[in-house]
Amino acid sequence: MIRPFPELENIHAIPIELPGFEDLKTANIYAVGRGPFTLIDTGPKYPGLLEQLNYELRQAGYRLGDVERIILTHGHIDHFGMTYSIREAAGRDVACYIHPEDAWKISSANTSQDLWDHEAYEVMALAGMPLAEIEGIRERFSFFKDLCDPINNPCLMEDGDEFFGNAYHLTVIHTPGHTPGSVSLYESRSRVLFSGDHVIKHITPNPLIEMRRTDLRDPDYQSLRAFKKSLDKLQSFDIQYVFPGHGEYIEDVADVIRTYSVHHRQRMELVWQALNNKSRPLFHLIGDVFENVPEGDAFLAVSEIYVHLEMLINEGRAELADPGPPALYRALP
Numbered sequence: 001m002i003r004p005f006p007e008l009e010n011i012h013a014i015p016i017e018l019p020g021f022e023d024l025k026t027a028n029i030y031a032v033g034r035g036p037f038t039l040i041d042t043g044p045k046y047p048g049l050l051e052q053l054n055y056e057l058r059q060a061g062y063r064l065g066d067v068e069r070i071i072l073t074h075g076h077i078d079h080f081g082m083t084y085s086i087r088e089a090a091g092r093d094v095a096c097y098i099h100p101e102d103a104w105k106i107s108s109a110n111t112s113q114d115l116w117d118h119e120a121y122e123v124m125a126l127a128g129m130p131l132a133e134i135e136g137i138r139e140r141f142s143f144f145k146d147l148c149d150p151i152n153n154p155c156l157m158e159d160g161d162e163f164f165g166n167a168y169h170l171t172v173i174h175t176p177g178h179t180p181g182s183v184s185l186y187e188s189r190s191r192v193l194f195s196g197d198h199v200i201k202h203i204t205p206n207p208l209i210e211m212r213r214t215d216l217r218d219p220d221y222q223s224l225r226a227f228k229k230s231l232d233k234l235q236s237f238d239i240q241y242v243f244p245g246h247g248e249y250i251e252d253v254a255d256v257i258r259t260y261s262v263h264h265r266q267r268m269e270l271v272w273q274a275l276n277n278k279s280r281p282l283f284h285l286i287g288d289v290f291e292n293v294p295e296g297d298a299f300l301a302v303s304e305i306y307v308h309l310e311m312l313i314n315e316g317r318a319e320l321a322d323p324g325p326p327a328l329y330r331a332l333p
């Protein structure tokens with residue numbers, strides 16, 4: 001269990017426990033409003049979760065049928081999975097907003113290919129991952145697909161867009177890094193930041209290696225670089241509480257951001273040291289960078305090594321030694 005969220009007028013936190021994803025603690029859905037009554041994120045489509053959400057909303061004096069608008073912080077299943085079911089339960093066309101850079105992630109074009117882009121094969125092969133391992137990860141992704149229904153043609157929102165309601169005022173802050181289309185939402189009356197997976201208290205969010213970069217507005221997009229820039233962007237907001245996508249609420253956001261910065265610096269040094277002895281493909285660095293990686297998490301491990309390697313290359317401390325496959329990298333002094 002996590003400690004209870006502060007009671008605020010017009011904002012209800014609905015943390016939902018996620019069996020099988022204990023490291024995330026909870027998936028948090030937030031109900032904001034009246035007029036228009038708005039949900040921020042919708043959780044994954046787990047059996048029984050819609051009923052649980054309905055129950056929690058009733059405790060707060062609402063019904064699923066009251067939902068008028070859904071705002072998604074980003075396009076991952078644990079944040080948009082139940083959107084379709086909620087729209088159906090509401091019995092009408094509920095407007096669903098997402099940033100354009102993540103719209104593809106929630107579309108049937110992505111879910112119909114098991115959330116696994118063909119480019120991921122190439123990227124993992126370049127990292128030196130054995131084919132059997134890649135297939136295993138693909139299967140895991142195909143299980144994730146069952147935890148969501150696709151949303152096609154959502155409404156799009158951009159940085160600086162505002163959502164008004166009776167007694168709330170939300171501003172969209174584009175905070176790419178975890179995904180290219182991640183947003184945080186700032187509610188100015190309560191000074192609450194809904195951070196999605198951009199800021200989480202108990203884990204350092206993963207800036208994930210991004211496929212389909214050529215489709216992004218910035219084809220040179222790098223997740224960790226973008227993530228750090230997005231953290232800086234929060235400094236101009238007067239934040240009383242952060243209400244994250246997972247786990248407990250945060251009071252001292254600056255303190256959490258400081259721990260991220262230390263963590264990233266340490267990870268980057270480990271990657272540099274791992275490459276320092278000899279040039280190696282990324283898959284072979286996992287053991288040097290992480291203490292233990294659960295089976296099936298090799299994709300996340302390679303992804304994390306890759307985003308740190310990009311930063312090392314930016315700083316002139318590493319370079320591509322052989323384009324491969326597998327690609328070999330080496331450290332520079």
Ligand SMILES: [Zn+2]
Nearest residue numbers: 076078197245
């Ligand atoms: Zn998440």
